[in-house]
Amino acid sequence: MASNEVREAEAAGPTLPQLKGKKATALVTAMTLLVLVPQLSSTMFAPAIPSIAESLDITTALASQVLSLFLLTGAIAGVVLTRWSDYLGQRRTIFILLAAFGVGSLLCIWSPNLTLLLIGRALQGAASAAFPLSFIVLKKLLAPKTFGLAVGTLTAINGGVAGVDAYFSGLLVESFGFRSIFVVIFLVAIAATIAVRVCVPEDNHATATGKMDWWGASTLSLGLLLLIAYLGQAPTAGWVSAVSLGCLFAAVAAFVAFWNIEKRRSFPLIETAHLRSRHVWPVIATTIFSLAGFVGAGGYTIVLLSQDANIGYGMDAAQSALMYIVPGALAGVLVSPLVGSVAHKFGWLRLLRSGLALTILLLVSVTLLRHNPTAIFFLMLLLGAVFTGIVLTNLNGLGVLLSPDDAPSALPGLNSASFGIGAGLGIGVVASFVNGTESGYVTAMWLSAGFAVLGLVASLCITPKAGQKL
Structure with a gap:
């Protein structure tokens, strides 16, 4: 461990001054614009899939790859680009991902066929690293209390802009095309890009010495791809089908290779x-299991139940979203900044565990009161406020605060990828039963x-680093 301490000391470099007042507000505004890029690139395209299929004369299954490919490449970018920023500096890495996103956007705008459209979406996936990178920048430049408030503000965007983005997307498609x-x-x-250039101070000093571990990044990325592929196809192909098990075993092999590579690398x-x-x-x-629980129930099961004319409430898709998705998303938007502003005072871990306990209580209540549409409305409203506002805010904050000192971007990147894995796990498992x-x-x-x-149990295993009060 002595070598680690030497590397940390060498990489420490000059400490950036904490921003206050208007400069802190400008920084948070810039980071909010930054995370809107990948968020809108995800939430605005689900309503556009039928239009994409019609315009390109393809099936909706093929058109849905426009969304799934973005999420896949985003999971990899969240790990690789975030860790690379320890060597390049976060500001420089942000400009790289924005450049990749810009090229991808131009390809998507002018693409005459699905192939070029998917290449553009793959490049756009680089922007998914904006979430963990923004949290790291905020941690470096803001005081602890202000950092918490900023994390809450960015977390509020994490699930979409209270459903307004999807509605606006529908209007755009109807008026001007996808x-x-x-x-x-x-x-x-x-x-x-303009906001980051103006509001984020120069930060070209690396926080890690040596060179980027591309072998480790490659094997970990391959493992993540295979695992997400397994979770995506297993509900329809079968959890123990030959193809599904092939993906799972290959993913395990990639993770084993990653582990062995990491044990032998100097950096x-x-x-x-x-x-x-x-x-x-x-x-x-904690991230994987808690996301699986929330998305499995709130993002899938309740939505299908509300649209089931025989057992459920017989709503159409628009009514279902308006009743059981939008109110909870809006509640999360309102609660997240408030929770972030007090996390430093009340404790990130205490709030996380309290939020998970309330989430469990609400999920049990949803199960028991599933035949009462009105009760489900209020429970889903509370679930959005509790899970997005409390659980996700504190998970995002802890992902930065608990990252190793010699790899400050490693845990935020891994945690970012875990969001997609958790959502895929939750939907994949419950879809087999619904x-x-x-x-x-x-x-x-x-x-x-x-x-x-399981998420609550995992959270009980979290311990602060030496000298930390969380």
Whole structure:
């Protein structure tokens, strides 16, 4: 460990002054614009898939790759680009991802076929690293209390802009076609680039010595791709089908290779000792299991139940979203900044565990009161406020605060990828049981609550680093 201490001391460099007042506000505004780029690139395209299919004369299944490919490449970018920023500096890395996003956007705007459109979406996926990078920048430049408020503000955007973005997307598609969405987001990216250039101080000093571990990054990225592919296809192909098991075994092999590479590298992507520590793996496990519980119930099961004319409430898709998605998203937007502003005072870990306990209680209540549409409305409203406002805000903050000192971007990147894995796990598992029967819905809801329980158990294993008060 002595070598680690030497590397940390060498990389420490000059400390950037903390920003206050108007400069702090300008920084948070710039980071908000930055994270809007990947967020809008995700949430605005689900309503546009039928239009993409019609315009390019392809099936909706092929058109849906426009969204899934963005999420896949985003998971990799969140790990690789975030860790690379320890060597390049966060500001410089942000400009790289914005440049990649800009090129991808132009390809998407002018693409005559699906192939070029998907290449453009793959390049746009680089912007997904904006979330962890923004949290790292805020941690460096803001006082602890202000950092918490900023994390809450950015977390409020994490699930979309209270459903308004999806509604606006529908209007754009109807009036100007699906390519207009790319134009709007490209303009947001230009605004974010200007804001970062003006409001984020120069930060070209590396926080890590040596060189980027590309072998480790490659094997970890391959493992993540295969794992996400397994979670995506297993519900339809079968969890133990030959193809699914092939993806799973290949993912495990890639993760084993990653572990062995990290043990031998002088400058690893992340030390295996850190991965084994209770500062790192419990945060990742908490993110995966808690997201699986929340998305499995709130983002999938309840939505399908509300649209089921036989067992559920017989709503159409618009009514379902308006009743059970938008109110919770809006509540999360309002609560997240408030929670972030008091996290430093009340304790990040205490708030996280309290939020998870409330999430479990709400998921159990949703299961028991599933036949009462009005009760479900209020429960989903509270679930959005609690999970987005409390759980996600504190998970994002802890991802930065508990990252190893010699790899400050490692845990935020891994935690960012864990969001997608958790969502995929939750939907993949419950989709196997939601079959239009009463018992199927009930099983899916109890499984979602069980995932949340596992998230709470994992959170109890998190310990602060030496000298930290969390």
